[in-house]
Amino acid sequence: MLDRFKVPLADQVHVSEAALRQTVAAIFEQCNLTPEDAAIGADVLVTTDLRGVESHGVSNMLRSYVQSYQKGDYNPRPNWRIVRESPSTATIDGDGGLGVILGPKAMRIAIDKAKAVGVGIVTMYNGRHLGAVGHHAMLAAKEDMVGMCMTATQPGVVPTFGAERRFGTNPIAIAAPAKQQPPVLFDVATSAVAGNKIGLAARVGSNLLPGWITDKEGNPIMEETPVLPRGQYFQLPLGGTREQGSHKGYGLALMVEVLCTVLSGAIPNMLESTGAKHYFAAYNIAAFTDVDAFKEMMDRMLEHLRNTRPAAGQERVLYPGLSEYEEEQKRRVHGIPLHKEVIEWFAGITRELSLPPLQTLA
Amino acid sequence: MLDRFKVPLADQVHVSEAALRQTVAAIFEQCNLTPEDAAIGADVLVTTDLRGVESHGVSNMLRSYVQSYQKGDYNPRPNWRIVRESPSTATIDGDGGLGVILGPKAMRIAIDKAKAVGVGIVTMYNGRHLGAVGHHAMLAAKEDMVGMCMTATQPGVVPTFGAERRFGTNPIAIAAPAKQQPPVLFDVATSAVAGNKIGLAARVGSNLLPGWITDKEGNPIMEETPVLPRGQYFQLPLGGTREQGSHKGYGLALMVEVLCTVLSGAIPNMLESTGAKHYFAAYNIAAFTDVDAFKEMMDRMLEHLRNTRPAAGQERVLYPGLSEYEEEQKRRVHGIPLHKEVIEWFAGITRELSLPPLQTLA
Numbered sequence: 001m002l003d004r005f006k007v008p009l010a011d012q013v014h015v016s017e018a019a020l021r022q023t024v025a026a027i028f029e030q031c032n033l034t035p036e037d038a039a040i041g042a043d044v045l046v047t048t049d050l051r052g053v054e055s056h057g058v059s060n061m062l063r064s065y066v067q068s069y070q071k072g073d074y075n076p077r078p079n080w081r082i083v084r085e086s087p088s089t090a091t092i093d094g095d096g097g098l099g100v101i102l103g104p105k106a107m108r109i110a111i112d113k114a115k116a117v118g119v120g121i122v123t124m125y126n127g128r129h130l131g132a133v134g135h136h137a138m139l140a141a142k143e144d145m146v147g148m149c150m151t152a153t154q155p156g157v158v159p160t161f162g163a164e165r166r167f168g169t170n171p172i173a174i175a176a177p178a179k180q181q182p183p184v185l186f187d188v189a190t191s192a193v194a195g196n197k198i199g200l201a202a203r204v205g206s207n208l209l210p211g212w213i214t215d216k217e218g219n220p221i222m223e224e225t226p227v228l229p230r231g232q233y234f235q236l237p238l239g240g241t242r243e244q245g246s247h248k249g250y251g252l253a254l255m256v257e258v259l260c261t262v263l264s265g266a267i268p269n270m271l272e273s274t275g276a277k278h279y280f281a282a283y284n285i286a287a288f289t290d291v292d293a294f295k296e297m298m299d300r301m302l303e304h305l306r307n308t309r310p311a312a313g314q315e316r317v318l319y320p321g322l323s324e325y326e327e328e329q330k331r332r333v334h335g336i337p338l339h340k341e342v343i344e345w346f347a348g349i350t351r352e353l354s355l356p357p358l359q360t361l362a
Numbered sequence: 363m364l365d366r367f368k369v370p371l372a373d374q375v376h377v378s379e380a381a382l383r384q385t386v387a388a389i390f391e392q393c394n395l396t397p398e399d400a401a402i403g404a405d406v407l408v409t410t411d412l413r414g415v416e417s418h419g420v421s422n423m424l425r426s427y428v429q430s431y432q433k434g435d436y437n438p439r440p441n442w443r444i445v446r447e448s449p450s451t452a453t454i455d456g457d458g459g460l461g462v463i464l465g466p467k468a469m470r471i472a473i474d475k476a477k478a479v480g481v482g483i484v485t486m487y488n489g490r491h492l493g494a495v496g497h498h499a500m501l502a503a504k505e506d507m508v509g510m511c512m513t514a515t516q517p518g519v520v521p522t523f524g525a526e527r528r529f530g531t532n533p534i535a536i537a538a539p540a541k542q543q544p545p546v547l548f549d550v551a552t553s554a555v556a557g558n559k560i561g562l563a564a565r566v567g568s569n570l571l572p573g574w575i576t577d578k579e580g581n582p583i584m585e586e587t588p589v590l591p592r593g594q595y596f597q598l599p600l601g602g603t604r605e606q607g608s609h610k611g612y613g614l615a616l617m618v619e620v621l622c623t624v625l626s627g628a629i630p631n632m633l634e635s636t637g638a639k640h641y642f643a644a645y646n647i648a649a650f651t652d653v654d655a656f657k658e659m660m661d662r663m664l665e666h667l668r669n670t671r672p673a674a675g676q677e678r679v680l681y682p683g684l685s686e687y688e689e690e691q692k693r694r695v696h697g698i699p700l701h702k703e704v705i706e707w708f709a710g711i712t713r714e715l716s717l718p719p720l721q722t723l724a
Contacts, residue, residue: 218673
């Protein structure tokens, strides 16, 4: 992630993975989730924080999840069910359950279908926030598959030339295993910048960059700007302006909407607010080629990418998932840095729910 | 497409769809293709020109295809075969055959598998140029499926922060049917601009825009620039710079490389020049939801997109495939405008191959 979004050192408080996992699971249980589901939710969020993806970890998301459970917007005990099925596909009614927790279950179904017939594709409607889509894609990569995941969310993004919001930040993830190299894990919003990054920018007092948002009339703002008040701006698709390719970001957002929403038989949020819809895909590598040969070729390609001569002034060339993998190794040892505001929120919520406080590292 | 790439009126010569189809098929037959394959090739190219996608129609591509057949780089009678298969997947050795012609055959296999088990995914290695990937995706949409198609091509694009080419323009297409509205047909390069558009810009004497290419050292050129000589520049991923999201374009290019190349058991072109690799996907809508309901929901969504209030100074909001559909209606009636240089090339090649000349409209 860009340095501008990092929590400043002076505002960091470190917590261990184990302590965070325990407290997050306990909070989910107090929201009336089963212990099994609470553990899944904690695993998804804490793994995301371990990878340094603050925008989708506990700091940005848990607070809003708890509020949604408390308001009754999320169903803590969803009776999710498959409403249509074929050997390689399933369509699921998520019954208002949090996607963070139903995502791994849906991807499991996709993986099992891929084992049986080569590929598994699962769509889910009547869903809620999916968390980091990359997490779910990665579950397939751990089973020697290529995993993909997408989610169609609440509108905040204009189409190219438009002055009304039509799409969510509709992210796309793909994960693929390698042998020695860290796996590829690509996970990006189809908007110019992820919605949660705007929240992070506000928290750390950072400006938004040119081409990230429009003014109220849909005109792209092409200079740096502080975060505007809610309702005073729209988000731009990846590309920013038409000449820089915003029609590509717009088309990708539409692709996500078709595969997540329309293909699952649901109503797009641009027409009616109907919750999030998701897409999960697992490609069984062995159905296409030799698994070992695939992983060795991934190694060769990823090494070649890392060895690309950097442009003047650049330190090195990365690939998607590499720096997050490196961050994870560090954080497993040294703990996860949370913003002091987040620590304060934990203090409040654990008190409110009569839970032991979150343990922090010295 | 941007106006800057349109053939200037004074340089246009119109030809009918039927005349162009006949001459293109005759040229392919002279390259030793079977009449059936020649007709498929002509259909793909002329359909692309009808949609106004000059970059991938006869004007930009046929000349290079004929040269490649004449040099022996393309196999006119490929003995393509399925080397691995499962109920929902197939991996094909393309035996050096032109993708324009093998693409519809591969997509047919994907469609048949999707009819049988819900989804069909076909990869092809040892392939050659695929033409407009959107054309192949559209074949599935015509069968009440969602179609996707991608191709991994010769490197010309740097990864973010890099100063060496690693990826082709690796385009992605998705097509989905609607009921009354023209279908969605999204077809874009994952580079800031399609490689063929650089050729078009050179032909019509247009500048390249900021964020489209780098200099020799990998530095993004952030002002307008004439097309530089070959070897003096690299292409940038969609997004242009890291802060504008070039890591997203880079990641999408890598995704295409994984799904087309590594999943088919082949060597990426960044490591060894091994021809193009392709990916074809067909999702049988009926396996997920009711087909009529799907199409009606597509209509509602696409109408809503078209009715989006435009930003100040913009005429209207489009969706991917809409303006190409409109162009197709016009060109079916009024003919296809070709650049006079292209007409001259046709005059030369038909003479060389002892074929009747291409008939032009008055």
